[in-house]
Amino acid sequence: MNKLILFTLLLPVISKAQEPLDKESGYFQLGVRNVMSAFSDDGANGFGYGGQFRIRVLNRLNTDWYADYITTDIGGLARKEDLHIGWSVLAYPFNYHTSKGKITPYILAGHCFDYSKVTRNDDGYALDKLSSAVQVGLGMHYNITDRTDISLTAQYMMHTGKDIHAEVESFDGLKEVHIEKTQVSGIEGHMLINVSLNVRLFDMWDQHHKRKKTS
C-alpha cells in the first residue's frame, strides 16, 4: 500500500523526468523592474523601481530574488515609502522553453520582508513598521530573443503583523491626514504589477558546456 502511495506521489516527477534533458535549468538571469502598487487599503497608487536575479532550478521551475522601492503619494498630504526584499518561485505549467518570440506563462508564490514608512508632509510626523508578507500571482515572459525577456507580473501581496493606515479626512473643506499603526486583521494587502527586463547571463550548472564536451 505504501509503495502504491509513493508511486502515485512520484508519478508527476517520473513523467517530468522522461522529458528531454533540457537545456532550460541552471540559467542565471539579471534584470531591472518598474513596479506599480494598486488597490491598497488607503486607496493610493504607488510607483517603484527595483531589480532581481533569477536562478532556474528545473525546466519548469524558476526562482526570482528581488528588491524594490516604492513611493506613494497620499492625497498630496503624506507620502509612503515601501522597501521589499523577497523571493518567489515561478512554475511554468504550459510552455517552458525560452525561444525568441514565444510567450512563457507562469504562476508564482513567494515571501518578502517589508519596511514601510508614512510621513506627513506639513510637520514631518512619521510612523514606520517592519513586517513580512506572502505573495501569489500570475505572469508571463515574452522572449524578445533567446536570452532576453520582458516579464509582466500581477501579484497580490498579503501583509502580516502591523499595518500603517493613512486616511485623508475633510473638515469644513480643509483636508487632513490621519496616520495610525494598527494590528492587521484578516487580509491586508495590495496588488503589485511589475514590468521587468531580464537578460540570461550564464549557465550555473554548466551542463550544456559539459554535454557539448562529452558528445
Place this chain on the structure above:
Amino acid sequence: MKKIIFILIFVCSLSVVFAQQENTQYIHKHLLRTDASVVAGYLFKEGMNNVHINGSTEYYLDNKISIRGSASYLLGSSGLTKDSIGLKDFHSIYLGGAFHFPTKGHFDPYVIFQPGLAYTSSYKSGRPALTSEDKQTKQHYPGALTPMATAGVGFNYYFQRFAHLFVETRYVYGQHLSAAPSPISLQELRITFGLGFNLFIIKDKKKIPVA
C-alpha cells in the same frame, strides 16, 4: 558658416563611403559605445523646462540587444508649479536594455526601456528681490529618492570606426514626493543628440578558409 559647411561635407562624404559598403549590419556582439550630451527636457504636467547633462555606456550582447547604463545631472530648471514650487535637484541613474532593429548597414534604430532612481529636491519661491542687494527668499525642502521609468526611441549612425552620431527622444515618468506642499510630476519629454564613441572590445575570430 564655412566651418559648418565643411563639417557637413566631411560627414556626408564619410556616409557616402560607408553607403558603398552597406550590405551587412555594422553593430554586433561586443560593441561598446559611450556618449555624453546635453539634454533638453520639458515637464509637460508642470510646464517647466529643464537642461540636463547625460552620460551613457552601452554594451551589445548581440546584434539586437544591448544593456545601457545612464546617469543624468540637472544643470538648470526654469518655471514653477502652481504652488510656486521649483525643482532644485533632479539627478538620476538608469539601467536597462535596448532592442535594436536589424538593418543592412551602419544605421542603428532602437527602442529603449530603462528603469531608474533619482535624487530630487524642491524649493518654494518667496517674494522677488526688490533691490540689487536684496535676495529672493527661497524655502528649501529636503531631498528624496524617487523611482523613475523611461522609455524612448532613437538611432545611432556609425559613420566612422570609433565614432557615431546619435539622436534620441524619451519619455520619463516619476513623481517627486517630499515635505513640499504638493508633489511635482516628473513626467518629462527629453530630447538629445550628439557624438558618441564606440569600440569592439573583443574582436571576432576570423574564419580561416579550409583548403
